[in-house]
Amino acid sequence: MQDLTLVMAQLDPLVGDIAGNTAAAIEAVREAKLEHDADVVVFSELYLTGYPPEDLLLREAMEPRLAEALTEMAQKIAKFAPQTLVVMGYPGLRDGQRYNLAGVLLGGEWRGEYAKQALPNYQVFDEDRYFEPGTQPLVIEHAGARLGILICEDLWDGAPVRQSAQAGADILVTLNASPFHLDKPAERERLFATRAREVSRPVVYVNAIGGQDELVFDGGSLVLDAQGEVAVRAPFWLAGLMPVRFVAADGDWRPEPGEREALPESEENLYCALVTGLRDYVNKSGFKGVVMGLSGGIDSALSLAIAVDALGADRVHAVMMPYHYTAEISRADAAEQAQLLGVGYEVMPIAPMVEAFAATLADSFSGLGADTTEENLQSRVRGVLLMAISNKKGLMVQTTGNKSEMAVGYATLYGDMVGGYNALKDVYKTWVYRLARWRNTQSAAIPERVITRPPSAELAPDQQDSDSLPGYDVLDAILERYIEGDMSAEAIIAAGYDRDDVYKVVKLVDRNEYKRRQAPVGVRVTLRGFGRDRRYPIVNGWQPGN
Amino acid sequence: MQDLTLVMAQLDPLVGDIAGNTAAAIEAVREAKLEHDADVVVFSELYLTGYPPEDLLLREAMEPRLAEALTEMAQKIAKFAPQTLVVMGYPGLRDGQRYNLAGVLLGGEWRGEYAKQALPNYQVFDEDRYFEPGTQPLVIEHAGARLGILICEDLWDGAPVRQSAQAGADILVTLNASPFHLDKPAERERLFATRAREVSRPVVYVNAIGGQDELVFDGGSLVLDAQGEVAVRAPFWLAGLMPVRFVAADGDWRPEPGEREALPESEENLYCALVTGLRDYVNKSGFKGVVMGLSGGIDSALSLAIAVDALGADRVHAVMMPYHYTAEISRADAAEQAQLLGVGYEVMPIAPMVEAFAATLADSFSGLGADTTEENLQSRVRGVLLMAISNKKGLMVQTTGNKSEMAVGYATLYGDMVGGYNALKDVYKTWVYRLARWRNTQSAAIPERVITRPPSAELAPDQQDSDSLPGYDVLDAILERYIEGDMSAEAIIAAGYDRDDVYKVVKLVDRNEYKRRQAPVGVRVTLRGFGRDRRYPIVNGWQPGN
Incomplete structure (x- = not known):
């Protein structure tokens, strides 16, 4: 033989x-x-x-x-x-x-x-x-x-x-x-x-x-x-x-x-992909570690767990940057998670910078009402703080926006989108929840309340994501059909979704290509990530419909 | 017949x-x-x-x-x-x-x-x-x-x-x-x-x-x-x-x-390309106009002329954002050009925001000396101001960094790199001068002193570009060989360039891919623009040499 x-x-x-x-x-x-x-x-x-x-x-x-x-x-x-x-x-x-x-x-x-x-x-x-x-x-x-x-x-x-x-x-x-x-x-x-x-x-x-x-x-x-x-x-x-x-x-x-x-289960396998992508990006690029904003919300909470699993707690630094709209439970949950995972943690209130910007812009904006400009300003002040820490300490800023948000542009360019790498970039919000729950079955990593409370960007009083977007199960179902499936708006409606929701979502996806083009890279885990996978024009006269 | x-x-x-x-x-x-x-x-x-x-x-x-x-x-x-x-x-x-x-x-x-x-x-x-x-x-x-x-x-x-x-x-x-x-x-x-x-x-x-x-x-x-x-x-x-x-x-x-x-002359043809690219991006995207930082330097001065030629003066708004390191002649030249071209013009000193950030970061940075972090901070405060004006008034931020700067990363991510479109993105600095001079032969558009003074980012006392980079003739010659020509460092040295200059430049180009990946799009005018033309990994172990 x-x-x-x-x-x-x-x-x-x-x-x-x-x-x-x-x-x-x-x-x-x-x-x-x-x-x-x-x-x-x-x-x-x-x-x-x-x-x-x-x-x-x-x-x-x-x-x-x-x-x-x-x-x-x-x-x-x-x-x-x-x-x-x-x-x-x-x-x-x-x-x-x-x-x-x-x-x-x-x-x-x-x-x-x-x-x-x-x-x-x-x-x-x-x-x-x-x-x-x-x-x-x-x-x-x-x-x-x-x-x-x-x-x-x-x-x-x-x-x-x-x-x-x-x-x-x-x-x-x-x-x-x-x-x-x-x-x-x-x-x-x-x-x-x-x-x-x-x-x-x-x-x-x-x-x-x-x-x-x-x-x-x-x-x-x-x-x-x-x-x-x-x-x-x-x-x-x-x-x-x-x-x-x-x-x-x-x-x-x-x-x-x-x-x-x-063969690994889906949640475990996906989680490992995110850990591997982040770890290799940080290590192969020679960064000492990562710094990230910790808001008390689920995206940054899951991102923090991934960073700790990828790099070890001593290479991860979290910053809570509260403003008037930051709920008390957000501060408490962020602090609790930082302590739970043993990462470096700082609190930097952003009011002094926000007020300085508002005062400088007051003349130019006189007579114009408040709008998303003021929300973006909060987000951008946070971005500037994280980048300053990054520059000074050689830590890469880890970005935390998920695929659902990247799809509809529910993110601030040069604000929460700053950073070198985004582990959640190709992870729909419904999967963010699945992964957070799965991660907690391995060991406690994310405070339970972060998973169960309604999601909010906390950029305006009593704001909830559901104020301006359909619920995430509906949103993600529409997005998957549009992004991964290349289905038309009418075909998605025919599959059982609300006409207004579908047209709103589809328009937002097309209109926000310019934001995604300037977004950090992140781990691709679907058949159509927002990267080399999906090549769309920014200037684009395509209209939703049949 | x-x-x-x-x-x-x-x-x-x-x-x-x-x-x-x-x-x-x-x-x-x-x-x-x-x-x-x-x-x-x-x-x-x-x-x-x-x-x-x-x-x-x-x-x-x-x-x-x-x-x-x-x-x-x-x-x-x-x-x-x-x-x-x-x-x-x-x-x-x-x-x-x-x-x-x-x-x-x-x-x-x-x-x-x-x-x-x-x-x-x-x-x-x-x-x-x-x-x-x-x-x-x-x-x-x-x-x-x-x-x-x-x-x-x-x-x-x-x-x-x-x-x-x-x-x-x-x-x-x-x-x-x-x-x-x-x-x-x-x-x-x-x-x-x-x-x-x-x-x-x-x-x-x-x-x-x-x-x-x-x-x-x-x-x-x-x-x-x-x-x-x-x-x-x-x-x-x-x-x-x-x-x-x-x-x-x-x-x-x-x-x-x-x-x-x-057949048009090179300068005229290139200038028309930049005007067309900017105009169509702004108009086809439905922006009311553009807002841009006017620093008193040549890049923003040429960009302002292009914007006015593309859109008309009434759709162009310029903002001078001085700090301690801004020379008096920079303020004077910016104001002069804004008046010459008839664009909207505001002055917004950035010291209050820079000081608020510095105070907030003081604890975290205690014991660490000043470095480029403080320079980037100035640039990012300017970026946040421009974006706020953009959000509030529906004007697109026009970015002004040239190809030489984009190549070596002589630009601040989320700072002077913010914006929707960059007319100069694929224009080497030596060509920025040629275009500025050509544009002034058509009609006065750029104050002469802007063209003749030594270039400076004005982010530190008495700073000049030549402090950290070779002169632009040498820099551009090396860049063209490396970017358009795909030549190795040793081949560029053999063509007559200084070894230290070449290695420095080539390393900077490779190391700054991450910045370019998040840069706004801009008009491609060479055979190798920084866009779909040039597809390089960010994580990259390639070393300069033969």
Whole structure:
């Protein structure tokens, strides 16, 4: 009986840091050899540059740096693992065309390169901007097994899978950088099982881990057998090496069942995505920690819990900035949560600044009544305070507005929208509540009253969100149909929603594109985040209707 | 002898406003018929949706709206111009695939559709995200001439031009939405002349006009004869109908020489682009006018001139917001320019707000020395004042930072970067000077001392830009090589620049991506603006070097 040990390197490369990623790859192969006596080590898609490298691909210096990295890998790995086959993802110019490649290294020599055939150019993906599609399969024989190399979208597309099987692959080995969205793990497994059964071959799926700007990669690398059953499932949200042993009888390669991490529940999985996105943004950017406004409301309360889980309480600083409209229970709940989580906490009343602005503007505004200008002013004074603390102490301002608010523009530009990163940017308000409740089942993190009281921006006397917006279950249902579903106003009404609500919401979404364009990045967790996913004009004459 | 009158409809559609664009198109055909007895009227690329419609293309309601527009055009135009051939640009789903189309209407019937073959997916273009490429030529015979229909990139690519000629076209008729960048008009004519000569056919180039978010379309529609000589050149930066008469001898169609607008000088052309971009953003968004900070420096002085030229003095409001570091000549020059141009003008000293913030932050900052935090605070107080005026009076804040500053992050997020639109966003500082001098040759608009004094942000005592940056000639030369040229630091040094300067500048550019990501949009006028043109990661481990 033949056997082969394949190690999936589920790692977190830093975009652009080719030298650092190369060094980490060499160490991973060393560990795979030492710990698992690996015959094969497989990395994720575009591992050497990180994913997505975007326009870094266009830089003159990209090719020489990659060439140097490939040479270094070949020389160093040959010394300690000359019999280990390494499958590595990187981009490259070949005959003047740029490809998304998987290179195969053995015994100090690069033996072949596979060029990704199916290039995604939808949702968050822009691969046609950079790459030409490959046309040929690559099947490499090693330790008696023929490995068919594929990259990410090839597996979703299907045609390259069948091509590889026809070219003689025993095992399909795929390199991936598959961004997370809610419920994607289960969706992936259904699809990969279909592919495995279509060609009666085992499938190896190696995914990246970690956050990169608005994207998070969830790991959960997989091995499925030829019947589509999961043999090995690597942890989600954790970098590491995961071995799988394949055995062959009569040339039929079968993965031995190994560790199978459970598929996480939606709330836990989403929460981990938010923690990972925030943590990696802060750490990879080199911030000492975060500072954030704590209002006594649920968005900032959940954001604080996420920040503490991501960075530790000693790297999180909260500021309560009360004004006349701040309820006593808001002050009490903010203080209680800060103490509960053990974060730094300050109270800075904003009245002196608000009054100074009002006095300076009085002449210019004379004869004009109060409106949202005065509400925005409060919010902007808070923004300026947070940014001053950020500048002085090297802490990134964490923004806390949720997707429902970002959608309808229920947020103040340069006010509560200031900051470097927003963990809740793609989380609807109804999900904010679900996550807050789930988080409290793990350990007390958010005072109960913050979850149960009616939401308010507290920018005017006795203000409640429901004064100017439909209830959040209705709002979110309309938003999901409009944003994720691209449905027309009339189609949403036909699905059972109130005409006035729908037209109001749809107009607000379109009108507030200018605000979102200046918003901080945040973790994308749906199929249509407010980022590279959704590209709308600001100047826009589209009217709601049919 | 045969003849044919073709009218180029160089118009300014509003993105998303299909009903409005359709109505304007019908009126344009009516006028073309009445004024010029047009045999053919040609519109620009994707005229019915405006260009670029971006993800509006993905909306469910797009297809029914387009179908309605095409029906309306057919019915209405048949009544007053049944013999006029109309060539119209629009997108469409055909057999489940979306194409960038040019439809041909005659006598109330759509007679054919051409699908764009060459889809640009680089720089600012994302056409692969939306469209499948066509494969077939379309040649339509009308009034004895065979018109070969092509769309924009087809003409740049060349292969569809040859295909159309082989399919029997006498005249190549191209629909375009060709975004402006500096020196593009001359570049276009060289290329189109080459194409005309390659196939010995006249070329008709119809371009759009007007601003759409960061893009501006400059018009300058053209007709070249089969030898590549320009027969007709429509005005730049002006919407209108431009007729051209073709005559045929022995089946050889020749455009009769007509109006030939001169190719504008660089300064004038660039200035017009900035005026057009700002004007269309403000007007198409429905703002009453603009408000802006006037500092006595050259960026705000040039921005004020642009705003007045775009909107008229009565729609422009300037605010001088002095602090301790504001020089007396800054106050005097700002006041002088406001009076010269006749704009609304207020002075709002910022000391009361700056002092209120400092007092509130004193405890938190105790023991920490002064740094850029205090400079940013001044800038942010100014931003809050401008936004308050904007909110209260319905004026858009015009941002004034130039490309050199945006590149190296010499700007304060939520401070001088607040605003809806930035006319100078893609204009290097050295060009700011050139434009200011050119503008003053037209009429006095900027006090001379503003142009000649050394630039300073005036955020600290005796501060000058040159304290922390290389001189602007050197800075801009390095930036152009790094941003437009994608050159490495070492390659720029090899081209003759100081090592320390180059490394400093290159690091600043990379490190300040986060600021640019939250910056307002502005007019793109180079081949690499800070917008959809340049897609860089914020979290980025790329290091300067080779």
